[in-house]
Amino acid sequence: MKKRVLSIALSLMLILTLFCGVATPAFASDSLNAVPKNVTVLTGGKTMNFAGYNIEGQNYFNLRDFAYSVNGSSKQFNITYDSSSKTIHLWKGKAYSANGDELKAGDGTAKNAKAISSKLFLDDSKIKFTAYNVEGNNYFRFCDIMQLLNIYAVYDDNAKAIVVDPSKDYTVQFQKTVESGYFDFLHGALLGNSDTGEILYSNNEEQKLSVASTTKLVTFLLIREAIDAKNLSWEDDVILSKTAEEYSLSEDGVIPMKAGQKAKLHDLMNAMLIVSSNESATALAEHLYGTEEKFTEQMNKRAKELGLSSAEFYNPHGLPVYTPDVLSSKKQNRMSARDLFELSRYVINKYPDILDITVKTELSAESLNFTDENTNRLLFQMDGIDGLKTGTTNRAGCCLIATMPVKTGDSTTRIIAVILGAEDSTERAEKTGVLLQYGKEYYNK
Known part of the structure; x- marks a missing residue:
């Protein structure tokens, strides 16, 4: 069944997700169509453009872009990939090691996305989220990273951008989320x-x-x-x-x-x-x-x-x-x-x-x-x-x-x-x- 597209205006419930440009892990065999979907993010007074794709109706974004955007803050995190065990680690509180590929938009064409079958860890704890790899880079949903790393974000209607505040903890704008119809189509x-x-x-x-x-x-x-x-x-x-x-x-x-x-x-x-x-x-x-x-x-x-x-x-x-x-x-x-x-x-x-x-x-x-x-x-x-x-x-x-x-x-x-x-x-x-x-x-x- 086709997944519903949740509005970007759903504050932190946004189905946006990030992109992880670490070494290419193992993948599931099936590939899906990934349609370019970038987003403007405001963090610490800076305007950044996260590269992303819409995959099966939901938006996924560059994890390295996100790590780069909060580097130096209390919410900073690093990313490592172990090729022998095929594991991706997110390390909370660690300074991010940039590789120069951050904040680079794609060429605007649709790509093939493959579900990540690598093991994902937050520090030493195993985590499970839907994530995809597109041309060697890994993409996650924005709301998942917010929950994982306890980061506050909200969609600003005037700026038409997501505002990330690393000084605040993850929170739910519950009434706004309910009013948006977030739960309405469940049984x-x-x-x-x-x-x-x-x-x-x-x-x-x-x-x-x-x-x-x-x-x-x-x-x-x-x-x-x-x-x-x-x-x-x-x-x-x-x-x-x-x-x-x-x-x-x-x-x-x-x-x-x-x-x-x-x-x-x-x-x-x-x-x-x-x-x-x-x-x-x-x-x-x-x-x-x-x-x-x-x-x-x-x-x-x-x-x-x-x-x-x-x-x-x-x-x-x-x-x-x-x-x-x-x-x-x-x-x-x-x-x-x-x-x-x-x-x-x-x-x-x-x-x-x-x-x-x-x-x-x-x-x-x-x-x-x-x-x-x-x-x-x-x-x-x-x-x-x-x-x-x-x-x-x-x-x-x-x-x-x-x-x-x-x-x-x-x-x-x-x-x-x-x-x-x-x-x-x-x-x-x-x-x-x-x-x-x-x-x-x-x-x-």
């Missing part, structure tokens, strides 16, 4: 306080929507309650079924499984939450109630007990279910953004140990002989995130429930953001991050 969005239930922002919060793998929070809850009741144990050996094997072999499979294979319950729980393993959710459901169908009955029953009136479940994982009719109906688990928020509050407050799982950036499941990175991209983008769950189907779009603790005066509270129906993982992470940043600023003040 639903909500930001609230986990401790008090206060809602700071919502859009289409009551509509019953497809929720994909965010469903797995209910599956976690039922398994966790069964462990509390001593009906299950974290150390249980779970015998994987033919159904779990079939899911693993499907296009939605995550972890290879074989019927009759044994797996530890704690590995299945981790796999379900960290890499959103559908086959793990099925194995857990069958381990507790024998079949997916019986487990799903309990899911719906528990949802009613919790007052989640919009909840409607067909399975423990969130994939579509097709009726056997010739004209088959495609059913999907559904909830409202508000009920997902309330479910998340309940689960976190009752079982805060879920955050010990969802904060992990990588799964290592020994009994499944499987490792992989967390599907929650925001963990690699924003400090303080410790959960919670992703979800994606064609109908649900890209969904994310994310949470973090924030300071409020001398104490700490917890906020939860819900995004439903984003177009891709980039948009869902960005917009969830904006909600959480607003929540952090709201309580910090």
Whole structure:
């Protein structure tokens, strides 16, 4: 699906991005059309022109231009590339080493852009952002660099330029962003306080929507309650079924499984939450109630007990279910953004140990002989995130429930953001991050 072009007038939410002219890293095989898109930037009283390209509807700009523009300030950073490990490092607080290629516009013609497959690091922490290489130079979105390096920027309507102020920290002009329609074309969005239930922002919060793998929070809850009741144990050996094997072999499979294979319950729980393993959710459901169908009955029953009136479940994982009719109906688990928020509050407050799982950036499941990175991209983008769950189907779009603790005066509270129906993982992470940043600023003040 074509990505929406976000207006440059969206202050720091601008989808502008920068260009990194370090040595050429490894790339993904597919190339995209990159249309020239330069931008005027005002920094420290100087006017500069950043070279950039529009790629699939979003603007990407020269990271070296940005590094050059803030060099000598408290926000300065350097860029290095390690050819042996194919890693790009951004080093905060380090003086930028210019190479003479900064602030040079292209020739005005469209180019081929390739997605960067190098490993990206901010200091020694791995980060994940969409970035492209065009003719040996790497390009990133402006708003991503602002968040990464804690730099303030805003679009000046009069100057028709982006004003970067390295003396200020990254902040969200939230009301202006909301008024611009930034959240309007999602299926639903909500930001609230986990401790008090206060809602700071919502859009289409009551509509019953497809929720994909965010469903797995209910599956976690039922398994966790069964462990509390001593009906299950974290150390249980779970015998994987033919159904779990079939899911693993499907296009939605995550972890290879074989019927009759044994797996530890704690590995299945981790796999379900960290890499959103559908086959793990099925194995857990069958381990507790024998079949997916019986487990799903309990899911719906528990949802009613919790007052989640919009909840409607067909399975423990969130994939579509097709009726056997010739004209088959495609059913999907559904909830409202508000009920997902309330479910998340309940689960976190009752079982805060879920955050010990969802904060992990990588799964290592020994009994499944499987490792992989967390599907929650925001963990690699924003400090303080410790959960919670992703979800994606064609109908649900890209969904994310994310949470973090924030300071409020001398104490700490917890906020939860819900995004439903984003177009891709980039948009869902960005917009969830904006909600959480607003929540952090709201309580910090």
